[in-house]
Amino acid sequence: MKIFILYSSPNIDGLTAACANAAMEGLQAGGAETELINLNKLKVGMCQACDDGWGTCRNEHECQVLDDFQTLHKQAYQADALVLVTPVYWHEMSESAKAFTDRLRRCEALRHEQSRFYQHAILCIAAAGGSGNGLISCLVSMERWVDHMRAKKFDFIGVHRWNREYKLPAIRAAGEALAHSLKST
Secondary structure (H helix, E strand, O other), X not given: OEEEEEEOOOOOOOHHHHHHHHHHHHHHHOOOEEEEEEHHHOOOOOOOOOOOOOOHHHHOXXXXXXXXXXXXXXXXXXXXXXXXXXXXEOOEEOHHHHHHHHHHHHHHHHHHHHOOOOOOEEEEEEEEOOOOOOHHHHHHHHHHXXXXXXXXXXXXXXXXXXXXHHHHHHHHHHHHHHHHHXXXX
């Protein structure tokens, strides 16, 4: 089984990276093959709301804006599950996570139960550094995205500097549980 861990922070030594690494450790302990993908290292621009507000994403379920999104879209739906880890910026996902998730939502949401992510398990992790503010609203936004994708809500974990010590082991445990749940299906 293959699970992609998408994380979206330019700080490779920060809280978001620690969360992504904890998820990867848990997934691997559960027997999953993992790939860690830093969205900040890819060229995934924001949605252009092409043509009349919908380009090829509405009927063809592919984005017509050519960049790294097309490859990542295909890799993501071929994976058995996804882990999305984002820092919290302004009570939301980071801009690179938002760009990817917004475009993915446009390509998949109108497919309804034919979404290529239908019942794919997704583990969402929001890491709020600094003040810790915005954690809950970011997780709500991530939940809305999972709903639009018709994916399976595996878990939503919020981390900040005051709960880091016990949340990183919880993320490892969630990753391992996700891998085990895929083996049993």
